[in-house]
Each structure stands twice: as C-alpha cells, then as structure tokens.
Amino acid sequence: YEGPDLDGTEANHKPDRIEGIAEPNFAETDVSESDMLGLTSFRYIFKWGINDFGVGADQMVFERHNRPNDEGSFFDESQETPINFVEQFASGLFPLHKGLTERISMSELHSYEVLAGLNSPEHSAPALFRLKEVVQLIYETDYRFAQPPLMPELTADPADGKVYLSWDNTSDQLTRDSFAKNINDFEGYKLFRSSDPYMADPMIITDGYGSPTLRKPIYQCDLIDDYKGFADYGEINGIEYYL
Numbered sequence: 705y706e707g708p709d710l711d712g713t714e715a716n717h718k719p720d721r722i723e724g725i726a727e728p729n730f731a732e733t734d735v736s737e738s739d740m741l742g743l744t745s746f747r748y749i750f751k752w753g754i755n756d757f758g759v760g761a762d763q764m765v766f767e768r769h770n771r772p773n774d775e776g777s778f779f780d781e782s783q784e785t786p787i788n789f790v791e792q793f794a795s796g797l798f799p800l801h802k803g804l805t806e807r808i809s810m811s812e813l814h815s816y817e818v819l820a821g822l823n824s825p826e827h828s829a830p831a832l833f834r835l836k837e838v839v840q841l842i843y844e845t846d847y848r849f850a851q852p853p854l855m856p857e858l859t860a861d862p863a864d865g866k867v868y869l870s871w872d873n874t875s876d877q878l879t880r881d882s883f884a885k886n887i888n889d890f891e892g893y894k895l896f897r898s899s900d901p902y903m904a905d906p907m908i909i910t911d912g913y914g915s916p917t918l919r920k921p922i923y924q925c926d927l928i929d930d931y932k933g934f935a936d937y938g939e940i941n942g943i944e945y946y947l
Contacts, residue, residue: 743810745769745794748783769794811839834937845883853879853890869895876927891947892926912942 747768769778769792783789795808813835821828842849856871871893879890896919898905909918917940926932926947934944 743793743795745778745792745796746780747778747792747794748780749790749792750787765792768792770797809843811843813839831937831939838937841883845885848882850883851881890927891929891931892924894921895923896920897922909943911940915941917941917943 791812793810798806800806813832815829815831815835817829817831821830853875856873856875858869858871861868861870875893876890877888879888880886881889896903896906903919906919906921907916908920909916911917931947934946936944938945
C-alpha cells in the first residue's frame with residue numbers, strides 16, 4: 705500500500721466510480737482497493753426456518769441487518785452457547801445501478817486457542833492471527849493461492865538389484881510463486897514409493913483421529929536455511945507439516 709489515491713476519494717467508505725473521479729486500480733483491477741464494500745452487519749440466527757428468518761423472508765432478514773435512518777449496523781460479538789445456529793453477513797446499504805458491479809470480499813476464520821490466553825489482558829490468539837495473516841496475503845495477491853513447485857523430470861536407471869533415480873533441477877531453480885511475491889520458495893524434495901496407482905501405500909501417517917492423512921517418504925532432503933522442524937501453522941487434526 706503506497707498511500708491514499710490522489711483524488712481524495714479513497715477511504716471515504718464509498719466505492720466511487722463516477723465519471724471523472726473513478727479511483728485508479730479500482731474494482732476488478734485491484735482486489736485490495738480499500739473502498740471495496742465492507743462488512744456492515746453480522747448476526748447469529750437461531751431456530752433457522754422458524755420466526756420467519758428462513759429462505760424467502762426477505763423483509764424480515766433485511767430489517768434484522770439494517771437500522772432505520774442510518775443509525776449504524778448490527779454486530780453480534782459472540783455466541784458461547786453450544787447450539788446449532790446460522791451466521792449471516794451483510795453489506796449495505798449501497799446503490800446498485802443498472803449495469804454496475806460491486807464486489808464484496810470476506811473471510812471467516814476459526815482456530816483452537818488456549819483459553820488462558822484468550823482471557824488474558826493481551827487476548828492472545830496466535831493461531832487465529834496466523835490464519836488472518838495468510839488470508840490477508842491471499843487477498844492482497846488477488847486470490848492467488850500458494851502453488852506447488854514445478855515438476856522435475858524423473859529418470860529411473862535399472863541396475864543389478866537396484867534402481868538409480870535422478871532428476872533435473874527444474875524445481876529448485878525455476879520455481880517462482882506469485883503468492884509469495886514471485887520469489888523462489890523451493891525448500892526440498894520428498895521421495896515416495898508405491899505400487900498403488902493412487903499412491904495409497906505410503907499413506908500411513910494418521911491424524912489425531914486415527915485417519916490416514918499424510919504419506920511417509922522413503923527419502924527427504926531439505927534446503928539448508930532457517931526453515932526447519934515442524935511448521936507452527938496449517939495443523940491438520942493434530943498433524944503438523946515437517947520441514
């Protein structure tokens with residue numbers, strides 16, 4: 705972010721697109737434009753389908769998300785009762801003229817945090833804010849997600865009682881990830897062996913529920929740098945990715 709637009713329309717809470725004052729890098733040309741329509745209401749709905757909050761109850765849902773005379777919006781802060789509920793998000797009010805497209809972007813993040821940290825003066829929620837950092841990066845890179853490295857060309861040379869495997873350096877030399885600001889973020893190789901066409905044989909690493917989740921490599925090599933050990937993000941039911 706290099707500062708507000710020079711025409712003075714940025715950060716005025718309006719998605720300006722009027723002839724002569726349209727903002728640069730607007731709408732489809734810049735996902736992270738700060739005047740994108742924002743979240744103005746978040747509500748918990750209980751007993752979905754009852755009390756006329758179900759599908760088709762347009763007027764009741766509208767009134768639930770909008771205060772009269774522009775008095776502000778509704779934000780339900782927390783729901784601590786273990787019960788089924790529906791979450792509703794809203795953005796408005798805004799005009800939608802014929803032929804005009806407005807864009808809304810939002811994310812919903814969930815994490816498991818230590819209760820003592822949440823109740824502390826710092827309201828510590830490291831896992832949640834790590835997720836927020838990842839989502840923010842996805843958003844600012846126009847929804848370009850992390851991509852796998854380029855596939856190397858693998859060669860198998862049979863020998864007496866063994867097979868020699870070799871591969872070229874396409875992955876570690878030519879990989880560029882737009883999600884990571886177009887840098888080469890290649891870290892290493894893992895080699896798996898299987899006689900199953902779906903690579904099911906090495907799928908022996910289970911999660912906390914005992915379900916096969918990850919493949920165990922027969923060989924792994926890693927770039928010598930500061931990235932090592934278990935990743936402190938992206939946990940899958942108790943499994944952390946080993947770097």
